[in-house]
Amino acid sequence: MSLTLLRTLCRHQQHVLQQRQPVSFVGSSGIRGAIRFQSTAGGGDDPKQDSNDKQSTKERLAAKYSRENVKRNVQGYVFSRFFDYVKNYDKVIEKKFPSAVHVYRVFLVGVRDFFNDMKKLVKITKIVYSHDNDLRCLTRKEIELYYQMPRDMRKVAPVLLISALPFANYVIFPLAYMYPRTLLTSHFWSAQQKLDFTQIDLRNRLLYNRRVFRCMQSKLDALRKTHDPAYEKFAYILGLLGSGLHPTSEEILEVKEVFQRPPFHLNSLSSSHLKYLCKLHDIHAGLLRRFRLSERAYVVHHMDMAIKREGGVHNMPIESLKHACYLRGLNANNMSAESMIEWLQEWVKVSLIVDEDCISMLLHLPIFLTYNHTNNWILIH
Numbered sequence: 001m002s003l004t005l006l007r008t009l010c011r012h013q014q015h016v017l018q019q020r021q022p023v024s025f026v027g028s029s030g031i032r033g034a035i036r037f038q039s040t041a042g043g044g045d046d047p048k049q050d051s052n053d054k055q056s057t058k059e060r061l062a063a064k065y066s067r068e069n070v071k072r073n074v075q076g077y078v079f080s081r082f083f084d085y086v087k088n089y090d091k092v093i094e095k096k097f098p099s100a101v102h103v104y105r106v107f108l109v110g111v112r113d114f115f116n117d118m119k120k121l122v123k124i125t126k127i128v129y130s131h132d133n134d135l136r137c138l139t140r141k142e143i144e145l146y147y148q149m150p151r152d153m154r155k156v157a158p159v160l161l162i163s164a165l166p167f168a169n170y171v172i173f174p175l176a177y178m179y180p181r182t183l184l185t186s187h188f189w190s191a192q193q194k195l196d197f198t199q200i201d202l203r204n205r206l207l208y209n210r211r212v213f214r215c216m217q218s219k220l221d222a223l224r225k226t227h228d229p230a231y232e233k234f235a236y237i238l239g240l241l242g243s244g245l246h247p248t249s250e251e252i253l254e255v256k257e258v259f260q261r262p263p264f265h266l267n268s269l270s271s272s273h274l275k276y277l278c279k280l281h282d283i284h285a286g287l288l289r290r291f292r293l294s295e296r297a298y299v300v301h302h303m304d305m306a307i308k309r310e311g312g313v314h315n316m317p318i319e320s321l322k323h324a325c326y327l328r329g330l331n332a333n334n335m336s337a338e339s340m341i342e343w344l345q346e347w348v349k350v351s352l353i354v355d356e357d358c359i360s361m362l363l364h365l366p367i368f369l370t371y372n373h374t375n376n377w378i379l380i381h
Helices: 002-064 065-089 089-096 100-129 140-164 167-178 189-204 208-216 221-227 232-244 250-254 256-260 271-280 289-309 319-325 337-351 355-365 363-370 375-378
Strands: none
Touching: 002 208, 100 140, 140 167, 140 189, 140 289, 167 208, 189 271, 189 375, 208 221, 208 232, 208 271, 208 289, 208 363, 221 232, 221 256, 232 250, 256 319, 256 355, 271 289, 289 319, 289 337, 289 355, 319 337, 337 363, 355 363
């Protein structure tokens, strides 16, 4: 039994060994063959791939440098350069013709600002008409525009109308540019021109201060002869002005009744007195002088009321303070903000008390408050 069992085990082991040897041999040779096959296959694909890559590169180069593609690229390059040139053409023109470009920009900006103010004027006029011509519905800036813009429109209208004629703009625009103060408005002026022209206009107005003051002195005898109760106070104020001083707002209001009756009532002023007042307020001295003067006083009075409604003089910006002083006959150049505020407060105190009966007092207020002012004397002399 034991021998038989041993023989059986030996045969089984031998059989197992015989089965393992062919499998390992075949597997190893198969692996080597597979490796050799894969390497052979890989080595065989490289030349084909290189040839395909070279062929595709040639095709791309041929397509890139074809006649149609080159033509398209040249056209795109030329168009892009032309577009850049047109886009920067204003700079090219400005370098070659700086004066012409400056004139063009002056009129371009000026016309734009002018028409913007015209649109505002139309809206303001509608508001005024809807409130029965009452200016109390407007702000201070709106009242200033409502008063000044019609004058600017009359001034610049000839230039704009003539420029609409064929080839006339080649003549009228250079002419207007040469004489901007006469033919154009502040919309077309530079900052320096606005300052210079304002000084010139104010100086021309201040030249009539003395003449208006002489007219007031000449009527002093009429007050004395009629035994006017305010004669002494009015004579005292004229004496202050003659000695180089100014009366206070309270002293001016004490003689308010003098301007409510002849000879200082607006309807009682002489022709020469009216003429000098018109020149003093930069108003045309032709027909309807009294109407123009009363309109001027009415507008300034409502400006002062608007200043009061908007918080007072101290809430106004510097540029508005300067413009307000200039409009009322004071040279605000080189004045501090405190000085302008103090002077305007005196003006507003008197202006708010004015009514239709004593509107002449408001027209003579520049004499009472600016006749001996240092800034005005510097401008005149």
